[in-house]
Amino acid sequence: METTKQQQLAIITGGGSGIGLAIAQKFVDAGILTIIVGRDQEKLNQAQATLGSLCIPLQCDLTNLAAIPALVQQVLQQYGRIDILVNNAGINMKKEFTEVSDDDFQRIIKTNVTAVFALSREVVKYMMSNGGGSIINISSMASQYGIPKVIAYTASKSAIEGMTKAMAVELSPKGIRVNCIAPGFIATDMSAKALNDDPERKHKALDRTPMGQLGAPADIGDAALFLASDAARYITGVVLPVDGGNSIGF
Numbered sequence: 001m002e003t004t005k006q007q008q009l010a011i012i013t014g015g016g017s018g019i020g021l022a023i024a025q026k027f028v029d030a031g032i033l034t035i036i037v038g039r040d041q042e043k044l045n046q047a048q049a050t051l052g053s054l055c056i057p058l059q060c061d062l063t064n065l066a067a068i069p070a071l072v073q074q075v076l077q078q079y080g081r082i083d084i085l086v087n088n089a090g091i092n093m094k095k096e097f098t099e100v101s102d103d104d105f106q107r108i109i110k111t112n113v114t115a116v117f118a119l120s121r122e123v124v125k126y127m128m129s130n131g132g133g134s135i136i137n138i139s140s141m142a143s144q145y146g147i148p149k150v151i152a153y154t155a156s157k158s159a160i161e162g163m164t165k166a167m168a169v170e171l172s173p174k175g176i177r178v179n180c181i182a183p184g185f186i187a188t189d190m191s192a193k194a195l196n197d198d199p200e201r202k203h204k205a206l207d208r209t210p211m212g213q214l215g216a217p218a219d220i221g222d223a224a225l226f227l228a229s230d231a232a233r234y235i236t237g238v239v240l241p242v243d244g245g246n247s248i249g250f
């Protein structure tokens with residue numbers, strides 16, 4: 001008789017909206033118990049109402065670094081395992097280089113880099129003791145080529161790609177695969193803010209996208225589900241552009 005495979009558990013930060021919500025949808029559809037983390041309880045509740053009982057909302061501001069170990073312990077105590085971590089939560093800020101204050105810069109780095117490190121560290125402690133897991137980070141076209149007016153965001157996403165490689169070489173021998181998705185221009189609130197009031201930027205983004213259109217959040221969801229799955233069991237340390245060709249566009 002076949003043994004039933006134990007139900008997997010994933011944590012998706014920023015799973016209440018945009019790309020994170022689309023990743024959560026794909027995970028739930030695949031039968032993965034999916035914890036979505038964000039600051040806004042109402043947003044999380046709405047996502048849970050859409051995603052159903054395999055989705056569990058957990059409110060936490062990840063810039064509150066001191067709260068992260070307790071968050072991971074809470075998940076482990078209540079659900080007993082963590083198989084997949086998707087570090088998707090992120091913030092952007094479009095400002096002229098000389099207008100960016102030190103506080104602005106630190107705010108972006110804290111959310112997009114420091115919190116990713118702190119949460120990954122706590123989850124990895126468990127994954128190591130459990131024989132493995134899969135971590136997926138989210139970077140951006142801002143770390144594939146230069147984009148003006150997003151200096152802190154670019155620094156943060158370049159850090160994410162470097163961290164992906166450093167984590168992959170250190171953690172893969174322990175059974176933890178670490179990969180990164182570099183989304184192109186994907187239709188979400190974040191990209192709407194950056195592009196809709198700036199037709200020239202939008203034109204430029206689409207002009208260098210060979211497929212000629214913005215991506216859908218679900219396109220990133222499919223890539224994340226693949227990277228998290230056994231189908232990607234020999235893949236670690238990669239940065240996978242899911243971008244309609246934007247990163248290689250002329």
Ligand code: NDP
Nearest residue numbers: 014017018019038039040061062089090140186188190191
């Ligand atoms: P959204 O703004 O829709 O989603 C960002 C999510 O992050 C929100 O759900 C938000 O939830 C959460 N979040 C932000 N700060 C915190 C925090 N301090 N603690 C916990 N959660 C937080 O943006 P996208 O879906 O577009 O972006 C998702 C990821 O994809 C980001 O990392 C972004 O940089 C990246 N990306 C997006 C691209 C695009 O074109 N859209 C392109 C390339 C990369 P809440 O408000 O509840 O805290």
